[in-house]
Amino acid sequence: MAEFLLPLGSRVNKNGKTHKAPEGATKVRKFRIYRFDPDSGANPRIDTYEVDMAACGPMVLDALIKIKNEIDPTLAFRRSCREGICGSCAMNIDGVNTLACTKACEEVASSDVKIYPLPHMPVIKDLVPDLTQFYAQYAAVKPWLSTRSTAPPDSERLQSKEDQEKIDGPSACILCACCSTSCPSYWWNSDRYLGPAALLAAYRWIIDSRDESTGERLDALEDPFRLYRCHTIMNCAEACPKDLNPAKAIGELKQMMAERQH
Amino acid sequence: MAARPLSPHLSVYRFAYTMALSILHRITGVALAAGLIVLVCWLMAIAGGEAAYARFTAVMGQGLLQVVLAGWLLAFLYHFANGIRHLFWDAGYGFEKAQARRSAAIVVAFAVVAGGVLLYLFFCPEGVRS
Numbered sequence: 001m002a003e004f005l006l007p008l009g010s011r012v013n014k015n016g017k018t019h020k021a022p023e024g025a026t027k028v029r030k031f032r033i034y035r036f037d038p039d040s041g042a043n044p045r046i047d048t049y050e051v052d053m054a055a056c057g058p059m060v061l062d063a064l065i066k067i068k069n070e071i072d073p074t075l076a077f078r079r080s081c082r083e084g085i086c087g088s089c090a091m092n093i094d095g096v097n098t099l100a101c102t103k104a105c106e107e108v109a110s111s112d113v114k115i116y117p118l119p120h121m122p123v124i125k126d127l128v129p130d131l132t133q134f135y136a137q138y139a140a141v142k143p144w145l146s147t148r149s150t151a152p153p154d155s156e157r158l159q160s161k162e163d164q165e166k167i168d169g170p171s172a173c174i175l176c177a178c179c180s181t182s183c184p185s186y187w188w189n190s191d192r193y194l195g196p197a198a199l200l201a202a203y204r205w206i207i208d209s210r211d212e213s214t215g216e217r218l219d220a221l222e223d224p225f226r227l228y229r230c231h232t233i234m235n236c237a238e239a240c241p242k243d244l245n246p247a248k249a250i251g252e253l254k255q256m257m258a259e260r261q262h
Numbered sequence: 263m264a265a266r267p268l269s270p271h272l273s274v275y276r277f278a279y280t281m282a283l284s285i286l287h288r289i290t291g292v293a294l295a296a297g298l299i300v301l302v303c304w305l306m307a308i309a310g311g312e313a314a315y316a317r318f319t320a321v322m323g324q325g326l327l328q329v330v331l332a333g334w335l336l337a338f339l340y341h342f343a344n345g346i347r348h349l350f351w352d353a354g355y356g357f358e359k360a361q362a363r364r365s366a367a368i369v370v371a372f373a374v375v376a377g378g379v380l381l382y383l384f385f386c387p388e389g390v391r392s
Contacts, residue, residue, distance in 0.1 A: 010267035036267055044267050092269075095276030116274050122266035129269060184281060187271050232351050233284040234362050248357035255354055 002188035009043060016045035019071050025052035029105065030112040031063055033075065036123045044123065047072070048112075053105065060113065061089050061100035064127075077127040084241060087176030091127050092116040097178035097239045118181040120190070134177050137194050141202035141220070146213035163209035170204035170249060172242050173197065179236035179246050185229045193229035194221075196236035196246030203249035206256070218256060227253060279366050287344045290337035297334045332381055339380075340373035 021028045036044040078088040089100040121129035180195035221227040236246040307318035
């Protein structure tokens with residue numbers, strides 16, 4: 001059952017610490033960031049960091065790194081590639097899930113830049129959510145080639161250019177979890193609904209011309225919750241930083257389910 | 263180590279057209295289902311004869327219930343149009359972001375315009391209309 005309010009221990013204290021901009025800063029912008037310290041056990045809070053944008057890179061990730069390096073080394077967040085290919089720095093920026101490394105501070109319309117961890121996830125520390133279940137759901141769709149026939153002895157399993165192009169899109173998913181954690185249906189039913197990212201992965205293998213387990217894969221989705229908790233809200237497609245469309249993939253999965261009934 | 267808190271969701275996610283239309287579809291669906299009771303009462307009043315029907319229309323003619331009926335009409339028009347939008351999705355059309363935005367605008371515009379016209383026809387006093 002959907003719980004619309006946060007549990008008591010998760011409620012956010014809006015008045016955390018404020019870190020003032022240094023003397024002589026010319027272009028100050030406030031970053032209001034969700035903080036949770038697992039060692040203190042205190043409720044999460046919002047800390048405010050005044051950053052001199054004149055001495056900071058353009059992206060939200062640049063600002064986070066500047067804060068960690070120069071203002072507050074206790075701030076925790078994930079990051080790696082800084083070019084939108086690893087999916088580590090997924091977070092909720094200005095109310096929308098996206099990658100901090102590809103989101104320019106100037107794109108944030110609000111005067112303050114508000115940063116929260118990915119929504120409705122257990123928080124390990126600050127902006128670092130626990131993605132264990134998200135990865136387990138990905139693993140549950142068996143994201144690998146499954147065949148029954150014997151592989152050709154002297155070559156790879158080949159497919160036509162057209163068949164390859166079908167999976168180019170969904171293969172570009174970086175598993176950042178922006179889509180799944182933007183989905184209200186996933187918020188309320190993440191224990192049983194697979195969510196857009198895992199379903200996009202399932203779709204990617206179902207439409208792969210080389211895969212020989214399409215029936216079993218569809219069988220595994222034949223469930224009131226795993227697939228059918230998608231109500232085509234479309235938050236996933238709006239949130240995806242790679243401009244993929246999980247909603248469309250899920251729609252096609254539902255069609256395949258219907259078509260094989262007769 | 264403290265238990266892991268749940269990160270904020272509804273309270274921080276920007277309320278976009280996607281979620282607004284989806285939750286409105288569900289709310290109007292519930293309202294329409296509840297409104298069926300009134301519809302059944304109306305049918306029973308018709309079956310009950312002239313006196314029963316007069317009593318029913320007298321009750322439903324009260325100001326507050328007229329407002330409820332007007333809301334029910336708007337709920338029906340929205341749910342009807344958005345239901346067709348869902349049928350298109352079920353048939354595999356209209357999943358691109360631009361298409362979904364356009365169909366959302368069409369659904370809302372239809373509900374507002376058709377609702378406005380019908381409410382005008384239903385509620386405008388005879389004298390003003392002619």
